[in-house]
Amino acid sequence: MRNDVVLSSRVRLARNYEDIPFDVSDRPEFAAVCVSRTVNALKAAGVDKGFELFRLKEMSDASCKAMAESRLISRDLLNHAQSAAALIRAHDAVTVMMGEDDHLRIQAIRPEMDLLSAASACFRVDDALSRQVNFAFDEQLGYLTACPTNTGTGMRASLLMHLPMLTKAKKMGDVGQLVAKVGLNIRGVYGEGNEALGNIYQISNQVTLGRTEQELISTVTALGNQLCDMENALREKAKNEGRIPLEDMVFRAWGALTNARLMPLNEFYQHWSNLRLGTAMGLLKLPLPIVDAMLDHVQEAHLCVWAEEALTGAVLEEARATRIREMLGMTK
Amino acid sequence: MAENENGFGLCEECGVNEACYTISVMMGGQITQRHLCADCMAKMNMNLAAGNVKHLLSAIMSAITGGVEEAAAAIAEEGGEAASIVCERCGTSLSKFTKSGKLGCPSCYQAFREQLTPMLQQIHGRVQHAGRKPLDDEGAQRRRAVYDRLSRQLEQAVAMEDFETAAVLRDQLKQLSNAEGGENHA
Numbered sequence: 001m002r003n004d005v006v007l008s009s010r011v012r013l014a015r016n017y018e019d020i021p022f023d024v025s026d027r028p029e030f031a032a033v034c035v036s037r038t039v040n041a042l043k044a045a046g047v048d049k050g051f052e053l054f055r056l057k058e059m060s061d062a063s064c065k066a067m068a069e070s071r072l073i074s075r076d077l078l079n080h081a082q083s084a085a086a087l088i089r090a091h092d093a094v095t096v097m098m099g100e101d102d103h104l105r106i107q108a109i110r111p112e113m114d115l116l117s118a119a120s121a122c123f124r125v126d127d128a129l130s131r132q133v134n135f136a137f138d139e140q141l142g143y144l145t146a147c148p149t150n151t152g153t154g155m156r157a158s159l160l161m162h163l164p165m166l167t168k169a170k171k172m173g174d175v176g177q178l179v180a181k182v183g184l185n186i187r188g189v190y191g192e193g194n195e196a197l198g199n200i201y202q203i204s205n206q207v208t209l210g211r212t213e214q215e216l217i218s219t220v221t222a223l224g225n226q227l228c229d230m231e232n233a234l235r236e237k238a239k240n241e242g243r244i245p246l247e248d249m250v251f252r253a254w255g256a257l258t259n260a261r262l263m264p265l266n267e268f269y270q271h272w273s274n275l276r277l278g279t280a281m282g283l284l285k286l287p288l289p290i291v292d293a294m295l296d297h298v299q300e301a302h303l304c305v306w307a308e309e310a311l312t313g314a315v316l317e318e319a320r321a322t323r324i325r326e327m328l329g330m331t332k
Numbered sequence: 333m334a335e336n337e338n339g340f341g342l343c344e345e346c347g348v349n350e351a352c353y354t355i356s357v358m359m360g361g362q363i364t365q366r367h368l369c370a371d372c373m374a375k376m377n378m379n380l381a382a383g384n385v386k387h388l389l390s391a392i393m394s395a396i397t398g399g400v401e402e403a404a405a406a407i408a409e410e411g412g413e414a415a416s417i418v419c420e421r422c423g424t425s426l427s428k429f430t431k432s433g434k435l436g437c438p439s440c441y442q443a444f445r446e447q448l449t450p451m452l453q454q455i456h457g458r459v460q461h462a463g464r465k466p467l468d469d470e471g472a473q474r475r476r477a478v479y480d481r482l483s484r485q486l487e488q489a490v491a492m493e494d495f496e497t498a499a500v501l502r503d504q505l506k507q508l509s510n511a512e513g514g515e516n517h518a
Contacts, residue, residue, distance in 0.1 A: 021422045021437040101434070116487050120480045123464070130466035136438035141452070142461030144438045148452055151441075153463035183457075210458025214483070 002113040004235075004280040005228040007160040007200065007292050010071070010109045011118040011217075013126055014102040014145045014154035018136040022146035024083060024099050031083035034098045037133060038087065042096075045128035050089040051096070056081040062310070065301030071109060076100050094121050101146045102154070104129075111289065113224060115157050115217045123213075142209060152209025157217050159224045160189060164199040164277045165234035166227070172196075175227065182223055183207055190269060198269035198295070203227070235281055250278030258330045262314060263321040268298055286328070294327055343369035419443040479508050 016022060017037065024030040035055075042048040056064050056077070064081060067073045072093065077084045077100045084099035097105040106129075108121035129135075136144040142152040150156070166175060179186040185206045188196025203223060205216045238246045253274035257263075276291050278284040296302055303319045304311050311319050343351045349369030417426040424436030426444055435441065441448060452459050482505050489498040 016438060018438050022435060116484055120484065123480065126464070127467050135466050137466050138441060138461070140460060141441060142463055144435075144441050146434050148435070148448060149455055151452060152456065152461050155463070207456040207458075209452060209456035210460055210462055212462050213464060215462075 002225065002228050003111070003288060005161055005163070005231050006113040006224060007162055007295075008109055008111050009113055009115045009118050010107065010156075010158050010160070011115060011122050012105055012107040012156045012158075013122050013143075014150045015104040015106065015126065015129070015143060016136040016145060017103050018134045018144075020103060022102065024103065025080045026083075028083060031099050034103045035085045038096060038098055038104060038129070041129050041132035042087065042125075044132050047125065047128040050091060051087040051094075052090070053085060053087055055085045057083075062301045062304040066299075066305050069299040069301055070296045073097055074100060074105065077105075092121060094125065096125060102150070111292075113159065113221070113228075115159070115221055119155075119157065119213060119217055150208050152207075153211070153213050153216065155208055155213050155216060156204050157213075157220045158202050158204035159220060161201050161203060161224065161227060161231075162199060162273070162276055162280075163201055163227065163231050164273050165238060166231050167196070167199045169234055171230070171234075172201075175230070178226070179203060179223065182219055184220060184223055191266075197266065199273045200295075235277070239281065246281075247278075247283060249274050250281075250283050253278065254284060257324050258328055260321045260324075262317040263298070263324060264317055265298065265300075265320070268320065268324070290327060294324065297323055297327060341367065343367065345369070417443060417447075475508060479505065482508070 017034065020030050020033060021027065024034055035053075039048070039053060042051060054067070064073075064078055067086070067088075068075050068078055072088055072090075072095050073086050074097060077086065077097050080099050084097070086098065087096040088094075093109040095105075095107045097107065106122045106125050108118040110118045110121075138144055143154040145151050145154050163172070163175070166172060176186060183206055184203055186201055186203050188194065189198075189200045189202050191197035203220060205220055208216075253271040256271045257268075257275060272291075272294060275284065275286075276288075279286045279288055279291050297306070298320050300311070300316060303316060303323060306323060307319050341351060343349045345368050351367035351369050418424070419436055419440040420443065421439040422436035424440055426447060429435055429440065429444065435444070449459055482501055486498055486501040486505065489495075489501060
């Protein structure tokens, strides 16, 4: 089990219909074909069960953004809100986005380290669709995509990892080199530019052409395991050599999150990271899935949906603090 | 080059600030290390995070042609032969593609094949697809389902350190791959 370090696994496939231009955002007739053809193909293949169709233009701004915050749809899809839609099977987090940079982005998210299961879920949808429709495919170049960085498998496999001790030990430079050495990519998930708020990083494959999906997944998984081992070794060391400073850090985070009445997002990430570290190391008796779910639920759009009103400034920070206390069982 | 406390010297992107980050760029299967300052690193991360590959592509084009501007000038001198290549199906021109980083339609791959192939080689290191293919018959789908199931069992067996079962599963997977006549699975 790698859930002490890996938050979730995601696989995404880019697919395009061979008879339609890639960019359908200002071509409503093509955008409509993308949606209806996909919906019909899933139905004809008998795999439509559990999928619900969301047209972004028919949804509130907050609902769309909340879906992006949960990563059920991409932030890029929000940029095409007028024409884009998504088929979402909520129970196992499988999404078919329509009208993003590519016609289809088939995506599956799994908790913890489980890229293979996420990939299988995507492949089942891909296989079902490909027997009904013609995807743009070239024997030499594989699946043809709007951007040449996705050509070939069209697959991006990524792991969301919590690496607080590696970050604290200033080892992320070394990690970056290690990641690049095996041809992968690493970036901070939350924050601007080179920030990695909450010490959350995403590793993913950089190349998509010339390797099998299996090879790409194995490479990402192997590196994920290696980073888990590096992070856990530092955690073990901290436990043995600096238990009191470690406990102090964790329980201060617990104190802040269970008592604060206003919680800015940037401050949240800092406490959350220490809270999750303490939970993963067994210092706090909290269910990890709840701790991980907090990441979505404290985001702006999630809070607006939860409060059923538009929130900004101090009111938003107050709602966040309340939501956190509620999730940590402190409001009963 | 004068080295700072990180041993990097000046940022290789802007040449003004001191570099404090090392990034490794995969180009044509070769890893090239670059040293960047915080500002340029932030810009690069933003571009990657936003999926904005325009800069990446122009860097690649410049690596291929020795400078986009020089290439454009050279093309202009030749009577704009390359720049005027247009995908007949969607009307996207080669110059529009190099500016936006996005192709117009699947046929663009054919129209710009000569220019795209070295670019794909730079990005991916290889230009022969090895992955999955669209399914055309039920038999292939069934075989793939079996393959997926066996792969999962294999992962579980390895995780449980049941290497005996893992060896058997590996053999079965191999047989299945061979029976497919070299078709790739994942």
